[in-house]
Amino acid sequence: MVSPVEFLNQIGLDSKLTETMPFTLHSPNAIPPAHTVMAFVISVIAGAKQFAHSDWLRFDRALHAMLGIGRFPGTNTVRNLFARFTQGAIEAF
Numbered sequence: 001m002v003s004p005v006e007f008l009n010q011i012g013l014d015s016k017l018t019e020t021m022p023f024t025l026h027s028p029n030a031i032p033p034a035h036t037v038m039a040f041v042i043s044v045i046a047g048a049k050q051f052a053h054s055d056w057l058r059f060d061r062a063l064h065a066m067l068g069i070g071r072f073p074g075t076n077t078v079r080n081l082f083a084r085f086t087q088g089a090i091e092a093f
Contacts, residue, residue, distance in 0.1 A: 022092040
C-alpha cells in the first residue's frame with residue numbers, strides 16, 4: 001500500500017479534494033470529507049467492492065499515518081458522504 005499512498009500524496013490528491021469539495025462539515029467530531037474520499041480510494045485500491053469493505057482498513061494505524069488522517073471513516077460515514085452528492089454538488093465538484 002506504500003506505493004499507491006505515496007503516489008496519491010505526490011499528486012496532492014488530498015489538498016485538491018479539500019479545495020474542490022462542494023460542502024463542509026461543521027461538527028467538531030466530523031471527519032473531513034477529503035479524508036473520507038481518500039479512505040474510500042485506498043479501500044478500492046485494496047480491493048473493496050462494497051462500502052462495507054472499507055472497514056477492512058479501519059484499524060490499520062500505519063496506513064492512517066501514511067495517509068495523514070487521524071481517524072479512518074466507517075462504512076456509514078463513507079456512505080453518508082456520497083449520499084450528500086446531488087447533481088448540483090457533482091457538477092460543482
